[in-house]
Amino acid sequence: EMAQGDFTAELGLLDDGTPPQLFVQKHLIPHIDHIDHLFQPEPDATLQTPSVVSAYLRDLIEAAGLKEIDIKPRVSHFDIEKHEKAGALLRTGLEPNTVLKVLRRGFLYGNLVRKAQVVRAE
Incomplete structure (x- = not known):
């Protein structure tokens, strides 16, 4: 290995x-x-x-x-270092900045970050 x-x-x-x-x-x-x-x-x-x-x-x-950025929709909170906001929804019943959906996965490669595109609660 x-x-x-x-x-x-x-x-x-x-x-x-x-x-x-x-x-x-x-x-x-x-x-x-x-x-x-x-x-x-x-x-x-x-x-x-x-x-x-x-x-x-x-x-x-x-x-x-590569390491995939771990995101659990409806649980994980938006992190500016690892997430890119692709949209937002109001009145979700969830705490603001909670990730609702992942549109594109994010990855870590050494010190490089390809941010995940996510929709978050506002």
Whole structure:
């Protein structure tokens, strides 16, 4: 099993001279977003394809040294360091700044942050 630091050290620079951090930010994360969007689970869906793809992506994310920002809708509070406000709802019955929905997952990669886009209570 390869440690997270070993992964990027072993890569060095990609064939085109791109640092792996830039590759992760510019290529890997957008693909994760796209697949997330394609496989939004439906309440009555019987296909297991989304869960299989999701498990594959979790393994890929872990192998690349990415850490997903943990957000629990209707529980987590908005954090300016990790969240980007994509919308807000009034009169939700929840405490202001409670995250209602995650529109795009956020990731940590070393000291880089790709903020999660969220809808929060106002």
